[in-house]
Amino acid sequence: MKTETTVQGLNASLTAARLGRKTIGLVPTMGNLHSGHIQLVQEARRYCDLVVVSIFVNPLQFGVGEDFDRYPRTLDEDRKLLVDASCDILFAPTVDQMYQQWPQATLVTVGGLSEELCGAHRPGHFSGVATVVSKLFNIVQPNLAFFGEKDYQQLAVIRRLTADLCFPVEIIGVPTIRAADGLALSSRNAYLSPEDRSKAPLIYQTLNWIAAELLAGSREYDNLSAKAVATLKSQGFEPDYVEIRSTDLLHPESTAKEWVILVAAKLGQTRLIDNLLVNIGKDPELRSKRPVSASRKA
Amino acid sequence: MKTETTVQGLNASLTAARLGRKTIGLVPTMGNLHSGHIQLVQEARRYCDLVVVSIFVNPLQFGVGEDFDRYPRTLDEDRKLLVDASCDILFAPTVDQMYQQWPQATLVTVGGLSEELCGAHRPGHFSGVATVVSKLFNIVQPNLAFFGEKDYQQLAVIRRLTADLCFPVEIIGVPTIRAADGLALSSRNAYLSPEDRSKAPLIYQTLNWIAAELLAGSREYDNLSAKAVATLKSQGFEPDYVEIRSTDLLHPESTAKEWVILVAAKLGQTRLIDNLLVNIGKDPELRSKRPVSASRKA
Numbered sequence: 001m002k003t004e005t006t007v008q009g010l011n012a013s014l015t016a017a018r019l020g021r022k023t024i025g026l027v028p029t030m031g032n033l034h035s036g037h038i039q040l041v042q043e044a045r046r047y048c049d050l051v052v053v054s055i056f057v058n059p060l061q062f063g064v065g066e067d068f069d070r071y072p073r074t075l076d077e078d079r080k081l082l083v084d085a086s087c088d089i090l091f092a093p094t095v096d097q098m099y100q101q102w103p104q105a106t107l108v109t110v111g112g113l114s115e116e117l118c119g120a121h122r123p124g125h126f127s128g129v130a131t132v133v134s135k136l137f138n139i140v141q142p143n144l145a146f147f148g149e150k151d152y153q154q155l156a157v158i159r160r161l162t163a164d165l166c167f168p169v170e171i172i173g174v175p176t177i178r179a180a181d182g183l184a185l186s187s188r189n190a191y192l193s194p195e196d197r198s199k200a201p202l203i204y205q206t207l208n209w210i211a212a213e214l215l216a217g218s219r220e221y222d223n224l225s226a227k228a229v230a231t232l233k234s235q236g237f238e239p240d241y242v243e244i245r246s247t248d249l250l251h252p253e254s255t256a257k258e259w260v261i262l263v264a265a266k267l268g269q270t271r272l273i274d275n276l277l278v279n280i281g282k283d284p285e286l287r288s289k290r291p292v293s294a295s296r297k298a
Numbered sequence: 299m300k301t302e303t304t305v306q307g308l309n310a311s312l313t314a315a316r317l318g319r320k321t322i323g324l325v326p327t328m329g330n331l332h333s334g335h336i337q338l339v340q341e342a343r344r345y346c347d348l349v350v351v352s353i354f355v356n357p358l359q360f361g362v363g364e365d366f367d368r369y370p371r372t373l374d375e376d377r378k379l380l381v382d383a384s385c386d387i388l389f390a391p392t393v394d395q396m397y398q399q400w401p402q403a404t405l406v407t408v409g410g411l412s413e414e415l416c417g418a419h420r421p422g423h424f425s426g427v428a429t430v431v432s433k434l435f436n437i438v439q440p441n442l443a444f445f446g447e448k449d450y451q452q453l454a455v456i457r458r459l460t461a462d463l464c465f466p467v468e469i470i471g472v473p474t475i476r477a478a479d480g481l482a483l484s485s486r487n488a489y490l491s492p493e494d495r496s497k498a499p500l501i502y503q504t505l506n507w508i509a510a511e512l513l514a515g516s517r518e519y520d521n522l523s524a525k526a527v528a529t530l531k532s533q534g535f536e537p538d539y540v541e542i543r544s545t546d547l548l549h550p551e552s553t554a555k556e557w558v559i560l561v562a563a564k565l566g567q568t569r570l571i572d573n574l575l576v577n578i579g580k581d582p583e584l585r586s587k588r589p590v591s592a593s594r595k596a
Contacts, residue, residue, distance in 0.1 A: 007464065019319070021317070100461065101461075101462070104462050105408050105409045105410050105411060105458050105462055106406065106407070106408045106409070106428070106458060106459050106462030106463055107406075107407050107409065108404065108405075108406050108463070109404070109405050109407065110403050110404045111403045111404070111405065112403050113403060130404070131463075134432075134463050135462075135463055135464045138463055138464040138465050138466060139464045141466065160403050160404060161404050163398065163399075164399070164402050164403060164404035164433075165404055165406070165429075165432050165433055165436055166305065166433045166436040166437045167436050168436060168439065
């Protein structure tokens with residue numbers, strides 16, 4: 001595996017693959033890799049000739065008072081995991097390399113979607129994500145890019161961004177990986193005290209409780225959300241929201257047959273998010289895999 | 299010359315060039331082509347194996363009450379001019395083709411630069427430009443893109459956008475083409491009444507008067523601008539601004555040796571813009587040509 005820290009170096013490393021019209025896959029991450037990330041790499045490996053993983057803790061997507069400074073940076077360990085996962089190129093640029101001017105004048109914003117749910121609680125967050133993903137798409141020029149479904153709203157923002165700006169990149173969502181007790185894997189889980197870690201699976205339990213209610217016929221979306229918020233609060237969580245939405249994140253009709261349930265809640269200093277897709281007639285976690293074709297033309 | 303009206307058709311037409319690693323040049327226009335546009339095509343022809351001209355009157359860059367509806371659309375005449383100029387592919391998409399969702403959720407904004415001069419008088423204009431140029435870059439995937447220096451601020455916005463979002467595209471500015479009496483060629487000149495057309499060269503004369511004052515040693519930027527505004531008003535113009543700036547559009551020091559003078563003024567219903575670069579020790583119109591190298595890698 002090659003490690004590149006500059007755009008120039010990365011371009012040099014990608015030259016042969018580009019000349020050979022190889023299918024290039026990009027897995028953008030902020031590092032501190034866990035099995036969820038490795039699942040993304042494995043999916044990329046399955047579909048692509050050459051897999052690039054980027055590790056970049058992007059300051060533009062962190063708000064004032066958020067955890068940019070203390071976000072775990074574990075490049076040596078990450079590198080070992082990526083070698084084991086048969087990653088071809090690790091792109092690990094510095095902030096100066098990614099932002100030649102800071103603050104950067106140009107921003108990409110995805111209106112509507114970016115302003116609610118996590119966007120309402122983290123102003124500017126999704127613009128930071130959309131901007132850095134645009135940069136990474138232009139730097140790596142991948143055919144496919146892989147993002148975790150754990151960050152469901154982020155994935156929706158990136159799909160919208162890609163369609164709206166006509167990026168020649170196919171976006172692949174990869175299902176969430178969970179600990180045995182149901183907690184969705186996240187680099188931020190490392191912030192949790194042992195006591196909070198033992199409480200944290202309640203988020204997934206709450207998602208499953210709502211899913212069961214929906215499958216049992218309840219359509220009292222607001223009522224279900226309110227009960228879930230109360231349950232989380234009673235156990236020491238500070239929920240930002242519990243929401244039942246259509247899969248495109250609109251407010252669902254009572255005739256809906258498919259939903260995504262989304263939770264964001266603080267536990268101590270740690271903000272956790274999770275979501276669960278629910279289909280009438282399907283197991284909650286059962287999703288159809290979309291066929292994949294390289295979309296960067298020719 | 300091929301004419302393509304869909305992204306799919308354009309991709310099909312570009313396949314061979316992409317596979318053959320040809321250098322692709324893009325000339326984005328709004329049509330109603332004149333010698334200024336043809337100059338852009340000829341520059342593209344000089345540097346590129348394959349020249350794509352886009353014609354798209356982009357609704358996103360027109361404000362409420364501006365001339366989107368009456369902007370001249372002359373596709374048949376444009377096509378003939380492009381054949382004569384040895385354009386390879388005309389890309390002329392519909393609004394529906396370019397904006398599958400309207401209004402589009404995703405916007406690209408270039409902060410700072412976009413908010414002053416023309417941006418102050420046309421709110422949202424440069425975001426509309428930056429967004430559609432981003433889309434065209436992703437659709438065509440050119441190595442080089444050509445823009446007129448007549449739209450000096452637009453060119454600066456596009457250079458900033460391209461650098462900030464790491465587009466693998468080299469931006470080439472092409473000098474303004476003028477009528478014999480000095481009026482910068484523009485599709486909007488067609489709106490002018492015969493009487494206003496005869497007055498219009500005063501804009502270029504005003505630019506040259508300021509240039510002469512700067513070359514003669516004056517550094518009273520505000521005073522020069524104010525006098526120029528007064529002159530234009532006395533002749534029936536309604537100036538939006540007359541500004542003397544550094545070439546990166548900042549306010550110049552008194553020790554500056556290079557400036558751009560920018561004018562925007564209404565004459566009747568027609569908004570005209572023009573600019574002039576001035577270097578101490580150089581003729582006002584004399585500019586160094588930058589060497590060109592394809593920047594889309596490999």
